[in-house]
Amino acid sequence: MTALKLQNIRKAYGSIEVLHGIDLDVEPGEFVVLVGPSGCGKSTLLRMIAGLENISDGDLWIGGQLVNTLPAQKRNISMVFQSYALFPHMTVRGNIEFGPRIRREPGAQIEKRLMDAVTALNLGDYLDRYPRQLSGGQRQRVAMGRTIVRDSSLFLFDEPLSNLDAKLRVQMRAEIKALHQSLRSTIIYVTHDQVEAMTMADRIVVMNSGRIEQSGAPLELYDHPANRFVAGFLGSPAMSMLPASIYQENDKCWAQVSSGEKIALSGVCAEQGRKVDIGIRPEQFTIAQGEAGLPFIVGVVEPTGAETHLVGTIAQSKVHCVFRERVQAMPGSTIRLNVDPQHVHVFDTETGHRIRLRQATEVA
Numbered sequence: 001m002t003a004l005k006l007q008n009i010r011k012a013y014g015s016i017e018v019l020h021g022i023d024l025d026v027e028p029g030e031f032v033v034l035v036g037p038s039g040c041g042k043s044t045l046l047r048m049i050a051g052l053e054n055i056s057d058g059d060l061w062i063g064g065q066l067v068n069t070l071p072a073q074k075r076n077i078s079m080v081f082q083s084y085a086l087f088p089h090m091t092v093r094g095n096i097e098f099g100p101r102i103r104r105e106p107g108a109q110i111e112k113r114l115m116d117a118v119t120a121l122n123l124g125d126y127l128d129r130y131p132r133q134l135s136g137g138q139r140q141r142v143a144m145g146r147t148i149v150r151d152s153s154l155f156l157f158d159e160p161l162s163n164l165d166a167k168l169r170v171q172m173r174a175e176i177k178a179l180h181q182s183l184r185s186t187i188i189y190v191t192h193d194q195v196e197a198m199t200m201a202d203r204i205v206v207m208n209s210g211r212i213e214q215s216g217a218p219l220e221l222y223d224h225p226a227n228r229f230v231a232g233f234l235g236s237p238a239m240s241m242l243p244a245s246i247y248q249e250n251d252k253c254w255a256q257v258s259s260g261e262k263i264a265l266s267g268v269c270a271e272q273g274r275k276v277d278i279g280i281r282p283e284q285f286t287i288a289q290g291e292a293g294l295p296f297i298v299g300v301v302e303p304t305g306a307e308t309h310l311v312g313t314i315a316q317s318k319v320h321c322v323f324r325e326r327v328q329a330m331p332g333s334t335i336r337l338n339v340d341p342q343h344v345h346v347f348d349t350e351t352g353h354r355i356r357l358r359q360a361t362e363v364a
């Protein structure tokens with residue numbers, strides 16, 4: 001049985017539709033991250049799952065039960081929001097026990113749930129402290145503790161880390177992932193941060209303007225983005241895009257950029273001269289020897305210690321490369337870059353859809 005099933009879910013505020021038919025199946029124990037730019041409809045979708053927002057059209061099942069009109073408190077769901085409000089006059093213990101006490105659970109059960117949550121979240125030393133005596137990350141963990149003391153079938157998180165500083169976010173990311181690995185609960189996690197999505201998810205669902213663009217395992221989406229939007233959204237620094245046209249010469253397929261240089265592609269081109277965008281990830285460039293390769297005009301050199309980032313242009317398009325080794329390059333100079341044809345992505349200029357070139361080994 002699926003833990004959650006969305007079928008053609010739509011949401012309209014008045015005459016404005018903000019979700020245009022969302023289909024999604026989530027398996028029990030799965031950690032699904034909904035990611036997309038601000039305003040694409042992530043929170044609205046999560047609030048509909050929680051029952052805090054009504055459904056304009058479509059069907060929503062939780063654990064096999066149709067819940068379209070079931071009130072929020074009957075859905076057996078826990079939700080953590082971006083702004084988590086702890087009770088300031090209650091200790092960590094009081095805050096975490098609050099829900100189970102309200103639900104009049106037996107004392108021994110409350111104590112067990114409290115201790116399980118406190119152990120999972122590493123809050124054992126802070127049980128008697130008040131929220132004002134805790135750091136931002138600790139408060140966030142208490143908010144999470146309040147959520148996991150519930151025996152919920154589904155946990156919903158809406159950008160829970162966005163109020164934390166960068167270092168804490170990285171730490172909490174790992175903690176939430178570890179928590180999921182130990183509890184094996186079903187989680188739907190919303191974020192606009194593609195790094196959070198890549199690092200935490202079993203499965204990423206990329207949303208854009210009220211639609212799902214693509215859904216799949218993080219590296220599957222990274223390596224095989226279905227379109228230009230997903231290609232550009234996942235990965236930091238972003239994939240570079242070069243306008244080009246593709247053509248076949250002898251047995252090889254090439255993309256020619258505006259300055260006339262050619263990039264070898266892996267496969268066979270069906271249509272000569274088709275307008276495309278060539279996508280290359282920053283880590284896929286290598287420095288060419290001699291006169292071979294694409295001329296890259298160096299703009300900015302950013303040594304990070306572990307890597308060297310170069311920002312510049314190829315055929316007037318902005319290109320970002322990352323090298324694991326140290327690179328000596330002068331701004332304004334030209335260096336030549338190679339790319340393995342296997343790692344060149346090709347997108348249709350007009351539709352943005354990925355073009356899959358037929359491989360020579362495939363029979364026509």
Ligand code: ADP
Nearest residue numbers: 013016018036037038039040041042043044045
């Ligand atoms: P996200 O969480 O991805 O940033 P939201 O789900 O909050 O996006 O919003 C999606 C769209 O719906 C936005 O264009 C937003 O302006 C609109 N929206 C959200 N809530 C309301 C509302 N109560 N009334 C009208 N429009 C709304």
Ligand code: MG
Nearest residue numbers: 039042043044
């Ligand atoms: Mg939101």
